[in-house]
Amino acid sequence: MTYRSWPILLFALILVPVSGGDALAQKRDDAARKHAWECSKKQIEFERTLGTLRQYPDAEIRFYLANKSGTKPDYPVCYNRRERLKRESEIAQWRQSNFPECRAVFREREAKLDRDAKERGRPRKSIQQQISEYNEACSHTMAGTL
Structure with a gap:
């Protein structure tokens, strides 16, 4: 090896990854991100079919x-x-009944939201808990129960 070939060798070592494992891990991460994005797009499309949320401002x-x-x-x-609870329960039912390939993505996302809320000291309530609280608090109004 001559003195002149050293810079080329060093340059090649910098550009070429040391192991193929890093490249494979990067491809897996990219594929997982793309899959999660596709699942999010499907959910957004479903939410659009529900229309705008009607509420008293x-x-x-x-x-x-x-x-x-x-x-x-x-x-x-x-x-x-x-109206919010009805929408949330429709979305939850849609997540469970459609696109089985996305269920893991949705579960992981919900688990992260639960962990974050728990860390802040305000654990999230399930939809069923929210519905029972709503029924208890609002049964006296014309809005009725769920």
Whole structure:
């Protein structure tokens, strides 16, 4: 090996990865990201089919500013909660019944949200828990129960 070939050898060592394992790991990560993105796109498309969420604007803020703590919520607050819960339960059912190849992505995403909420000291409630709380709080209004 001559003195002149050293720079070429060093340059080649820098450009060529040391092992193929790094490249394979990168390809797997890219494929997983692409798969997660495809699943997210499918969910976004489904949510679009549900249409816009109909709600009373600023109902919660108005209610909490006008009432004391512990007061049962009024109709607009209950209506908004009911519409959100109905939408969330439809999305959850769609996740479970459609696209089995995406279920792992959705479960992982939910688990991350649960861990983050737990770290902040405010654990998330399941949809069933939220529905039972809604039914208890809003059964007295015309919004009814779920």
